[in-house]
Amino acid sequence: xxxxxxxxxxxxxxxxxxxxxxxxxxxxxxxxxxxxxxxxxxxxxxxxxxxxxxxxxxxxxxxxxxxxxxxxxxxxxxxxxxxxxxxxxxxxxxxxxxxxxxxxxxxxxxxxxxxxxxxxxxxxxxxxxxxxxxxxxxxxxxxxxxxxxxxxxxxxxxxxxxxxxxxxxxxxxxxxxxxxxxxxxxxxxxxxxxxxxxxxxxxxxxxxxxxxxxxxxxxxxxxxxxxxxxxxxxxxxxxxxxxxxxxxxxxxxxxxxxxxxxxxxxxxxxxxxxxxxxxxxxxxxxxxxxxxxxxxxxxxxxxxxxxxxxx
Amino acid sequence: xxxxxxxxxxxxxxxxxxxxxxxxxxxxxxxxxxxxxxxxxxxxxxxxxxxxxxxxxxxxxxxxxxxxxxxxxxxxxxxxxxxxxxxxxxxxxxxxxxxxxxxxxxxxxxxxxxxxxxxxxxxxxxxxxxxxxxxxxxxxxxxxxxxxxxxxxxxxxxxxxxxxxxxxxxxxxxxxxxxxxxxxxxxxxxxxxxxxxxxxxxxxxxxxxxxxxxxxxxxxxxxxxxxxxxxxxxxxxxxxxxxxxxxxxxxxxxxxxxxxxxxxxxxxxxxxxxxxxxxxxxxxxxxxxxxxxxxxxxxxxxxxxxxxxxxxxxxxxxxxxxxxxxxxxxxxxxxxxxxxxxxxxxxxxxxxxxxxxxxxxxxxxxxxxxxxxxxxxxxxxxxxxxxxxxxxxxxxxxxxxxxxxxxxxxxxxxxxxxxxxxxxxxxxxxxxxxxxxxxxxxxxxxxxxxxxxxxxxxxxxxxxxxxxxxxxxxxxxxxxxxxxxxxxxxxxxxxxxxxxxxxxxxxxxxxxxxx
Numbered sequence: 001x002x003x004x005x006x007x008x009x010x011x012x013x014x015x016x017x018x019x020x021x022x023x024x025x026x027x028x029x030x031x032x033x034x035x036x037x038x039x040x041x042x043x044x045x046x047x048x049x050x051x052x053x054x055x056x057x058x059x060x061x062x063x064x065x066x067x068x069x070x071x072x073x074x075x076x077x078x079x080x081x082x083x084x085x086x087x088x089x090x091x092x093x094x095x096x097x098x099x100x101x102x103x104x105x106x107x108x109x110x111x112x113x114x115x116x117x118x119x120x121x122x123x124x125x126x127x128x129x130x131x132x133x134x135x136x137x138x139x140x141x142x143x144x145x146x147x148x149x150x151x152x153x154x155x156x157x158x159x160x161x162x163x164x165x166x167x168x169x170x171x172x173x174x175x176x177x178x179x180x181x182x183x184x185x186x187x188x189x190x191x192x193x194x195x196x197x198x199x200x201x202x203x204x205x206x207x208x209x210x211x212x213x214x215x216x217x218x219x220x221x222x223x224x225x226x227x228x229x230x231x232x233x234x235x236x237x238x239x240x241x242x243x244x245x246x247x248x249x250x251x252x253x254x255x256x257x258x259x260x261x262x263x264x265x266x267x268x269x270x271x272x273x274x275x276x277x278x279x280x281x282x283x284x285x286x287x288x289x290x291x292x293x294x295x296x297x298x299x300x301x302x303x304x305x306x307x308x309x310x311x
Numbered sequence: 312x313x314x315x316x317x318x319x320x321x322x323x324x325x326x327x328x329x330x331x332x333x334x335x336x337x338x339x340x341x342x343x344x345x346x347x348x349x350x351x352x353x354x355x356x357x358x359x360x361x362x363x364x365x366x367x368x369x370x371x372x373x374x375x376x377x378x379x380x381x382x383x384x385x386x387x388x389x390x391x392x393x394x395x396x397x398x399x400x401x402x403x404x405x406x407x408x409x410x411x412x413x414x415x416x417x418x419x420x421x422x423x424x425x426x427x428x429x430x431x432x433x434x435x436x437x438x439x440x441x442x443x444x445x446x447x448x449x450x451x452x453x454x455x456x457x458x459x460x461x462x463x464x465x466x467x468x469x470x471x472x473x474x475x476x477x478x479x480x481x482x483x484x485x486x487x488x489x490x491x492x493x494x495x496x497x498x499x500x501x502x503x504x505x506x507x508x509x510x511x512x513x514x515x516x517x518x519x520x521x522x523x524x525x526x527x528x529x530x531x532x533x534x535x536x537x538x539x540x541x542x543x544x545x546x547x548x549x550x551x552x553x554x555x556x557x558x559x560x561x562x563x564x565x566x567x568x569x570x571x572x573x574x575x576x577x578x579x580x581x582x583x584x585x586x587x588x589x590x591x592x593x594x595x596x597x598x599x600x601x602x603x604x605x606x607x608x609x610x611x612x613x614x615x616x617x618x619x620x621x622x623x624x625x626x627x628x629x630x631x632x633x634x635x636x637x638x639x640x641x642x643x644x645x646x647x648x649x650x651x652x653x654x655x656x657x658x659x660x661x662x663x664x665x666x667x668x669x670x671x672x673x674x675x676x677x678x679x680x681x682x683x684x685x686x687x688x689x690x691x692x693x694x695x696x697x698x699x700x701x702x703x704x705x706x707x708x709x710x711x712x713x714x715x716x717x718x719x720x721x722x723x724x725x726x727x728x729x730x731x732x733x734x735x736x737x738x739x740x741x742x743x744x745x746x747x748x749x750x751x752x753x754x755x756x757x758x759x760x761x762x763x764x765x766x767x768x769x770x771x772x773x774x775x776x777x778x779x780x781x782x783x784x785x786x787x788x789x790x791x792x793x794x795x796x797x798x799x800x801x802x803x804x805x806x807x808x809x810x811x812x813x814x815x816x817x818x819x820x821x822x823x824x825x826x
Contacts, residue, residue, distance in 0.1 A: 156510040164386050209389070248513030252438075255520035259527055266530040 372494025405458025407717025414710025430525025433460025485635020630686025
């Protein structure tokens with residue numbers, strides 16, 4: 001938050017007066033209707049956001065935690081036309097703010113537009129824009145700190161089981177004051193209150209968990225985890241899907257059937273092969289046995305004749 | 312002295328089921344000698360590789376994807392990060408620490424039955440956890456039950472690949488183990504989609520169905536035909552030759568069998584390998600976890616940090632397969648252990664270099680290199696184990712190896728986290744992991760050197776030889792000759808094939824033959 005020193009405030013006021021008088025002069029020559037003056041701020045601005053524009057639009061995200069006096073400024077660099085004055089206005093959420101149209105004078109090759117806003121509550125958050133006559137605009141999106149990781153896949157759980165929906169605000173972002181949980185859709189959200197049988201909420205500084213017990217199919221849907229700040233609440237949607245045990249059971253049984261089939265096929269093939277082998281082998285064995293007996297007889301004879309054994 | 316006519320066993324080579332044949336622990340294993348002449352080397356073997364690939368996806372990739380559920384668990388059960396992160400540690404450590412149980416059952420039943428049992432158990436665990444009402448329930452259903460199921464499936468699935476391949480073992484393992492990288496790549500977006508559509512309960516249910524595909528993997532793992540005889544171990548003191556013994560009780564049989572199963576543990580080469588695995592497992596868990604946070608801390612943005620992780624994953628897959636293919640080449644097969652040591656050493660070096668890099672253009676190629684060697688050594692672990700203990704013991708040895716991985720997996724993340732909190736930077740964690748890798752590699756190098764020296768010494772004094780003669784009831788005779796080691800081991804152990812009948816055997820001690 002920047003506090004403008006006193007000398008700058010004086011300069012600004014002088015500038016505004018000058019611009020106003022200039023505008024008035026121009027107004028008499030160019031257009032009959034008088035243009036209103038920019039309201040001189042009675043309070044000092046707590047926060048200042050500046051957008052420097054050349055020929056393209058710019059967008060800025062402004063994170064707000066508490067009610068604040070916000071000064072939004074736009075500086076448009078002059079192009080080759082070098083018009084001495086240019087008109088501009090402020091808009092909120094696409095609609096022009098009444099009595100905000102101004103004529104801005106050219107100074108130091110720039111058209112400088114500034115307005116002070118008092119953001120008091122959640123309804124004041126939104127998109128504020130300064131729009132210049134030549135179509136160039138700067139958008140300031142005022143919002144509470146957003147969640148970093150938004151889970152795009154639904155959380156899956158089973159009927160009669162419980163599920164824990166987690167929510168986390170990272171270290172880099174400011175700490176929320178409290179946490180709230182909601183259920184519903186984008187338009188209508190209902191806050192979930194703690195019921196010991198069904199919902200349990202456990203919140204720490206930066207984390208919050210919603211435990212839904214004894215799930216049924218009706219519990220499926222979108223749950224919103226809200227990080228509460230002084231100025232508003234950031235919502236994080238988490239989708240919950242509830243399925244029955246039969247869903248994973250089907251692939252499981254499929255795999256089991258495949259295993260049983262493969263094992264049966266392998267054993268059958270082996271049995272068939274061994275049957276073939278035994279029928280072949282029986283014939284061979286008889287021949288081999290004859291050969292063996294002859295060899296052994298030879299060996300026994302040689303052994304007994306050539307060796308003296310100590311028994 | 313007694314004249315001996317040496318009778319070579321049938322087949323012209325060392326008989327296949329002969330785990331005690333490397334009786335002389337100082338003799339170097341000859342990786343060129345095929346350990347199992349029955350290895351099919353292709354044909355159905357590739358189906359087994361496919362089964363192991365799918366099993367690796369179902370186990371390793373699913374374990375990694377479980378961490379995607381943590382945010383959901385945290386919101387639903389209202390717990391903090393460390394409480395939910397325990398689930399992942401529980402699954403991982405249960406999978407590794409119960410690996411010996413998996414290998415024990417794989418030996419007793421068959422690899423196929425164990426993998427299918429593991430598949431049923433882990434699938435049941437995941438389905439059960441979809442009904443969880445608290446985090447403690449998840450600890451048990453996910454951490455214990457699913458972890459146990461994974462442990463039962465993992466070791467036998469990997470072991471059976473080693474039984475089907477000898478010539479192309481490293482390539483087969485490379486393809487099979489690349490499943491974890493490819494699986495994570497494919498499964499991560501799929502799990503994300505499942506969580507979005509069905510929430511974590513439905514996603515766990517469907518994941519349980521997916522994991523039941525371990526039963527299909529198990530069905531593919533056709534057991535190799537063993538000889539239809541039982542194997543028994545006879546121990547005979549050298550001092551008292553020629554004793555006739557009949558084998559009495561089944562209990563003795565069982566004890567002997569178990570001792571036979573896990574007898575490889577006391578081999579010095581395996582002991583050295585296990586210690587090096589301990590250091591390796593300590594080193595490998597931290598850097599992967601801290602790579603992305605380190606990148607974020609030096610100013611790389613989120614998307615590029617994720618890109619680093621995917622580079623790591625993809626180059627891991629490439630490293631798996633290419634290193635497996637490379638170390639299968641005939642010339643390099645003798646130097647497989649050296650390749651393994653090189654991969655670990657390079658991994659340690661990359662790890663140590665990371666803290667000196669401060670920008671994305673430097674971190675990206677390093678993460679690719681790091682991922683490549685990570686995939687390389689992961690593919691070589693079962694190969695090196697199989698080279699050290701032989702393919703008969705592979706199932707049990709892998710169980711022991713993964714058990715040794717489990718302990719550092721539990722310890723390393725907390726220690727790494729403590730270091731990061733204490734020093735404020737990631738440098739200490741990366742240095743510690745890099746040093747761990749280098750230590751593991753140098754330990755193996757030292758062991759190879761010592762073995763080489765001892766072998767040179769032994770060439771001058773050949774050890775004595777003992778001979779077993781087994782006379783069968785049907786009249787055939789089997790003879791086996793062994794060298795006794797010099798270190799005072801006075802046992803001469805042999806295996807006789809026993810066709811369910813009694814056996815007469817005799818024993819001879821001979822002078823060392825002239826060389």
